[in-house]
Amino acid sequence: xxxxxxxxxxxxxxxxxxxxxxxxxxxxxxxxxxxxxxxxxxxxxxxxxxxxxxxxxxxxxxxxxxxxxxxxxxxxxxxxxxxxxxxxxxxxxxxxxxxxxxxxxxxxxxxxxxxxxxxxxxxxxxxxxxxxxxxxxxxxxxxxxxxxxxxxxxxxxxxxxxxxxxxxxxxxxxxxxxxxxxxxxxxxxxxxxxxxxxxxxxxxxxxxxxxxxxxxxxxxxxxxxxxxxxxxxxxxxxxxxxxxxxxxxxxxxxxxxxxxxxxxxxxxxxxxxxxxxxxxxxxxxxxxxxxxxxxxxxxxxxxxxxxxxxxxxxxxxxxxxxxxxxxxxxxxxxxxxxxxxxxxxxxxxxxxxxxxxxxxxxxxxxxxxxxxxxxxxxxxxxxxxxxxxxxxxxxxxxxxxxxxxxxxxxxxxxxxxxxxxxxxxxxxxxxxxxxxxxxxxxxxxxxxxxxxxxxxxx
Numbered sequence: 001x002x003x004x005x006x007x008x009x010x011x012x013x014x015x016x017x018x019x020x021x022x023x024x025x026x027x028x029x030x031x032x033x034x035x036x037x038x039x040x041x042x043x044x045x046x047x048x049x050x051x052x053x054x055x056x057x058x059x060x061x062x063x064x065x066x067x068x069x070x071x072x073x074x075x076x077x078x079x080x081x082x083x084x085x086x087x088x089x090x091x092x093x094x095x096x097x098x099x100x101x102x103x104x105x106x107x108x109x110x111x112x113x114x115x116x117x118x119x120x121x122x123x124x125x126x127x128x129x130x131x132x133x134x135x136x137x138x139x140x141x142x143x144x145x146x147x148x149x150x151x152x153x154x155x156x157x158x159x160x161x162x163x164x165x166x167x168x169x170x171x172x173x174x175x176x177x178x179x180x181x182x183x184x185x186x187x188x189x190x191x192x193x194x195x196x197x198x199x200x201x202x203x204x205x206x207x208x209x210x211x212x213x214x215x216x217x218x219x220x221x222x223x224x225x226x227x228x229x230x231x232x233x234x235x236x237x238x239x240x241x242x243x244x245x246x247x248x249x250x251x252x253x254x255x256x257x258x259x260x261x262x263x264x265x266x267x268x269x270x271x272x273x274x275x276x277x278x279x280x281x282x283x284x285x286x287x288x289x290x291x292x293x294x295x296x297x298x299x300x301x302x303x304x305x306x307x308x309x310x311x312x313x314x315x316x317x318x319x320x321x322x323x324x325x326x327x328x329x330x331x332x333x334x335x336x337x338x339x340x341x342x343x344x345x346x347x348x349x350x351x352x353x354x355x356x357x358x359x360x361x362x363x364x365x366x367x368x369x370x371x372x373x374x375x376x377x378x379x380x381x382x383x384x385x386x387x388x389x390x391x392x393x394x395x396x397x398x399x400x401x402x403x404x405x406x407x408x409x410x411x412x413x414x415x416x417x418x419x420x421x422x423x424x425x426x427x428x429x430x431x432x433x434x435x436x437x438x439x440x441x442x443x444x445x446x447x448x449x450x451x452x453x454x455x456x457x458x
Contacts, residue, residue, distance in 0.1 A: 009092060011254040013085040019249040020072055022242045025280045026352060027068035028287040031359055033238065033351035034326035036062075037313060042457055045323050052224050053231050053322075057128040061239040070242060072124075079123045079156065083112035084246070088254040089418075094382040095402070102405035104398060105262070106418040107251045107278060108385070113179070116388065116420030117274055118149035118234055121243035125232040126153035135228035136160025140190065140215030142270075143169050143343035143390065144176030145420060146234030151185035161185040162229075164192065164218045166345065168209035168338050176424040190215035197221050197319035211335040212271075212346045217319025235271030236316070236325075236350050244277025251415065252281045262293060262415040264401055268393040269297035269306060269364065270343055272350025278417040279362070286361060295362040297353065298393040300372070301441045303336045305329055305349045306357060306364035308447060313457040314348055324455060327354040330442075331450030337440040340369070343390045347450075367396050368439035373432040375399050376422065389428055391419040 026032055035044040050059045061070065072080075091104040109117035129137050136159050141147030147163040154161035163185050170177060170189035177187050188194060190210050191201040197217040201208065208214070216233070223231035233240060255262065265282055267275030275297050285291040299306055305328045315332040316322040329348035336345045349357075356362055369389075376392035378399065379385070387395060394416040405412050422429065431437040 007090050010087040021069040023245040026065040028284045032065045033355045036323040055128045055230050058239050097382045098402050100402040100406040101411045102402040103413045105415045108418045110420040114149035116145035118146045121240045122149035122153040124243045126157050130157045137232045138162040138219040138223040140164045140219045142166050142212050142345050147180050151180040151183035155183040163187045164190040164215040166210040172427045195221045209338045213318035216317040235273035240273050241276035244273050245280040247277040248280045263412040264294045264414045266296045266394045266397045266416040268390050269299045271346040272353045274419045297364040298397045299366050300344050301366040301368045302340045304366040307366045327351050331453050333453045334450040386422045388420045388422045
């Protein structure tokens with residue numbers, strides 16, 4: 001090994017060192033995220049208006065822009081201890097193979113049956129639903145990680161779980177679907193013929209392969225129309241980024257133990273849960289003027305909300321029944337191409353991350369999916385982990401950054417988020433290996449047509 005391993009391959013925190021509070025980055029933002037708006041009146045949504053859709057405590061977290069540290073209930077901490085703290089890994093093998101002077105670290109969130117970071121918020125949202133005395137919850141899922149995580153959390157707490165899975169993923173990832181069913185969830189391909197919105201979308205777009213926006217609309221319709229149920233979401237919302245801050249808090253604590261300060265922090269970006277969770281405490285330092293970091297969001301070129309979207313109020317769902325959120329968006333009617341292999345297929349981005357990006361606190365790049373899978377394969381051969389396609393966007397950017405360091409001789413410390421494993425994504429890997437994967441990138445004309453549907457707000 002070329003480098004002296006003064007730092008362990010894996011840095012583990014003790015259970016006693018786990019964070020006991022979530023960090024709310026909004027408390028340190030000078031420009032707060034714009035409020036959710038009522039789609040009918042265009043006035044800021046009040047808690048009582050959100051109550052038919054979301055759990056009461058989650059609404060409070062969603063609307064709280066001031067509380068910096070939110071205590072994690074003991075029951076959630078106890079559940080976390082089944083798979084947390086997750087390791088911070090020094091990628092020695094990847095560094096050596098690249099011949100780079102850069103030091104590369106990744107926070108690995110795949111050490112649980114759901115295979116991803118999504119369980120961090122799933123157990124929190126299920127816990128609050130259970131505490132409210134609800135019978136069950138509804139949700140959407142894209143690639144399947146969120147649906148899998150929520151089905152696990154609901155099984156643990158004895159809640160019913162109804163999942164609307166984007167149709168193309170439902171068909172491409174039958175094993176992910178079966179894991180959800182193993183944990184007791186019902187899984188329906190979306191758009192379906194079971195809901196009013198599903199039937200309408202199928203009529204408007206015959207043969208559509210679906211989108212997260214479609215699945216959200218269906219899940220919300222069922223939640224609102226079924227007594228004892230509420231809707232929960234795996235990304236985008238403020239509450240989700242709050243729960244996922246456990247990722248960044250653990251990563252920072254592990255780095256601090258060895259006096260390591262990252263120069264560049266990289267995360268994949270779809271709706272924002274992974275990226276927001278990883279960067280939160282580092283962004284907090286940046287916002288407070290305590291330390292500077294370069295923070296990079298990496299999104300798919302086939303669904304480029306940051307890099308080609310509009311910063312505007314938009315519907316959170318295709319059926320236009322959800323509140324309006326101000327975010328970087330491609331338009332609520334945008335549906336990614338069927339050859340889009342992973343998750344990261346939401347038409348918009350977290351309002352928190354959108355505001356931070358708009359204010360210049362972070363940057364964003366988009367990458368085509370064949371380059372993403374090239375990086376995934378390279379990483380798997382070096383580090384021994386088969387990465388999820390979503391995470392591999394961050395891997396692609398981290399490798400490119402490390403190669404730049406090799407060319408310039410600059411010794412950077414790179415941190416990226418490895419959201420989970422790709423063992424349920426083998427159809428996508430098969431297409432890549434067989435040369436059947438293509439790089440679809442929406443045209444300016446396609447995006448312009450989608451932007452026409454943006455609501456006219458003030």
